[in-house]
Amino acid sequence: TPGDPSAAGPADASPGVWAATGTTLVTGATGTLGRLVARHLVTRHGVRDLLLAARRGGDAPGMADLLTELTGLGATVRAEACDVTDRAALAALLDSAPDLRAVVHTAGTVDDATLTALTPAQVDAVLPVKTEAVEHLHELTADRDLDAFVVFSSLAGTMGGAGQANYAAANAFADAVCARRAAAGLPALSLAWGPWQRGEGMTAGVADSDLKRIARAGLRQLDPREGMALFDAALTTGASVAVPVRLDTAALDPGSPTTPVLLRALAAGTRKGGTEQAAPAAGLRERLLPLSEADRTAALVELVRAEAATAAGLPSADAVPSGRPFQNLGFDSLMAVDLRNRLSALTGLRLPATLVFDHPTPKDLAELLHQGLDLASAQALDPAVIALEALEETLRTPAADPARRSSLALRLRVLLTKLEETPATGGPAAASPAEDDTDADLSGASTEELLSLIGDEFGIR
Structure with missing residues (x-):
C-alpha cells in the first residue's frame, strides 16, 4: 500500500525531476486533481514557486484557502485566470514566468454521450482542453529549459470509454503530443489515469451505475494517496506515456463484453488452469x-x-x-x-x-x-429432437394402467442412461447386459428409424 505522499519531505523525492528553484506551472489548478498536485509538489517535492492557472484564477471557490495553505508551507504561490486553450492568453501567462522549469497540465472536461448521439457542441467543449491546450503548451515551451512536462490524460484514450468518444479522442491526442516531444528529446510524460474516487469537478457527476460498470471491467477507483504515489512512480520510468491504473484482475472475465479488449488476454491468464470456456x-x-x-x-x-x-x-x-x-x-x-x-x-x-x-x-x-x-x-435439422417432440406430445396423455406408466418411465430412464453414456465422439457405448438390441446407439439413426422406435416402444401410430 503506497504511503501518504504528504507524510514525507523533499528528501524522499526522486532527485532531478523537480528543481528547487524556478517556477512550476499547474493548469486546471482549481480542480480536484490540480489542487492535489499543487499540494503534493510543495509537501513532497519541495517546489517553492508555483504558478496556478485556471479559468477563474484566484476567484474560484476554495482557491483562497489553497493559497493560504501553500504559503504557510513556505511556497510562493500565484494564481492567475487564464484559458489555456487561448494561445495568446497562455503566451502572456508564460511570459510572466521567465524562470519556468516545469509544467503540469491537469485541466480537463467531460461531456459524455454515445458516439451516434454526440453533438458538435459536446465535441467542441471537450477536445480543446486536451488538444489545443497541450499543443499550445508544447509549442510555447519548446525553447524553454524544462525539467518536466507532465500531462494528465485518461485511460479512455488508451482503452476507450463507454460514451466517451470525444474524451477518448482528446486524450489520445495528448498522449501523442507527449510521444512526439519525447522523440524530439524534450521532457514529456502523459499519464493516462484510470478512474479516481468520485469527488468534485469531473468525477462529481459519475452515477452509481457507471461506477458499477467500471468495477465490472476490473477497474478500481484510485484514492488521492494512491494517485500521488503512482504520479511519483511514473516520473521515474522514463516513459513518454504511462498508464497509472488500479486493476482487480480477479474481476476480469475474458468472456464478458464488459472486459476491455486490451485486458482480455490478462483476464484469460488469471483463470486457473487456463481452460477455455465454450462460446x-x-x-x-x-x-x-x-x-x-x-x-x-x-x-x-x-x-x-x-x-x-x-x-x-x-x-x-x-x-x-x-x-x-x-x-x-x-x-x-x-x-x-x-x-x-x-x-x-x-x-x-x-x-x-x-x-x-x-x-x-x-x-x-x-x-x-x-x-x-x-x-x-x-x-428442424435435428432428427432426434423431432422424435423427442413426438414422444413429448404422446406422453401428454398418460397411460391409464399404472403398470404401463411404470414400464414407460423405466424405459425412458434406460434410454436417458444410454444417451448420457454415449461417448462425445459419437461412437457406441459399451452395451449393458440389461439392455437389449433396441437400445442401440441413437446418434446414427434416421428420423424414420427414431419415429419407428418410438412407435414400437410407446404405441405411437
Missing part, C-alpha cells in the same frame, strides 16, 4: 433447444431481466419487471449500450444500440431475441 452463444442455444416455445420465451425474459439489472446497477432481476419499460428503470444511453453488448455476447446476435428504445420492455426484447435465435429452424 456463450452456443451454451445458450444448447440450454434453450430442449425447451418448449413457451419455456424458451420465459427463459429469455429472465435472461433479459438479469442482464438489465446488471447494466442498470440494480440488485437483482426482481427489480426489473418483465412488462416495465427500461426508461422507467432509469436506463440511459450508456446502460442501453451495455445491455446490448451483454446480450450480443450471450446470443451471438448483432443487435442495434437503440435496442431498449425500439423494444421498450424486457418482454418485448425477449421476443426479439427469440426471433433472432431462430431455434425452431435449428430444431
Whole structure:
C-alpha cells in the first residue's frame, strides 16, 4: 500500500525531476486533481514557486484557502485566470514566468454521450482542453529549459470509454503530443489515469451505475494517496506515456463484453488452469433447444431481466419487471449500450444500440431475441429432437394402467442412461447386459428409424 505522499519531505523525492528553484506551472489548478498536485509538489517535492492557472484564477471557490495553505508551507504561490486553450492568453501567462522549469497540465472536461448521439457542441467543449491546450503548451515551451512536462490524460484514450468518444479522442491526442516531444528529446510524460474516487469537478457527476460498470471491467477507483504515489512512480520510468491504473484482475472475465479488449488476454491468464470456456452463444442455444416455445420465451425474459439489472446497477432481476419499460428503470444511453453488448455476447446476435428504445420492455426484447435465435429452424435439422417432440406430445396423455406408466418411465430412464453414456465422439457405448438390441446407439439413426422406435416402444401410430 503506497504511503501518504504528504507524510514525507523533499528528501524522499526522486532527485532531478523537480528543481528547487524556478517556477512550476499547474493548469486546471482549481480542480480536484490540480489542487492535489499543487499540494503534493510543495509537501513532497519541495517546489517553492508555483504558478496556478485556471479559468477563474484566484476567484474560484476554495482557491483562497489553497493559497493560504501553500504559503504557510513556505511556497510562493500565484494564481492567475487564464484559458489555456487561448494561445495568446497562455503566451502572456508564460511570459510572466521567465524562470519556468516545469509544467503540469491537469485541466480537463467531460461531456459524455454515445458516439451516434454526440453533438458538435459536446465535441467542441471537450477536445480543446486536451488538444489545443497541450499543443499550445508544447509549442510555447519548446525553447524553454524544462525539467518536466507532465500531462494528465485518461485511460479512455488508451482503452476507450463507454460514451466517451470525444474524451477518448482528446486524450489520445495528448498522449501523442507527449510521444512526439519525447522523440524530439524534450521532457514529456502523459499519464493516462484510470478512474479516481468520485469527488468534485469531473468525477462529481459519475452515477452509481457507471461506477458499477467500471468495477465490472476490473477497474478500481484510485484514492488521492494512491494517485500521488503512482504520479511519483511514473516520473521515474522514463516513459513518454504511462498508464497509472488500479486493476482487480480477479474481476476480469475474458468472456464478458464488459472486459476491455486490451485486458482480455490478462483476464484469460488469471483463470486457473487456463481452460477455455465454450462460446456463450452456443451454451445458450444448447440450454434453450430442449425447451418448449413457451419455456424458451420465459427463459429469455429472465435472461433479459438479469442482464438489465446488471447494466442498470440494480440488485437483482426482481427489480426489473418483465412488462416495465427500461426508461422507467432509469436506463440511459450508456446502460442501453451495455445491455446490448451483454446480450450480443450471450446470443451471438448483432443487435442495434437503440435496442431498449425500439423494444421498450424486457418482454418485448425477449421476443426479439427469440426471433433472432431462430431455434425452431435449428430444431428442424435435428432428427432426434423431432422424435423427442413426438414422444413429448404422446406422453401428454398418460397411460391409464399404472403398470404401463411404470414400464414407460423405466424405459425412458434406460434410454436417458444410454444417451448420457454415449461417448462425445459419437461412437457406441459399451452395451449393458440389461439392455437389449433396441437400445442401440441413437446418434446414427434416421428420423424414420427414431419415429419407428418410438412407435414400437410407446404405441405411437
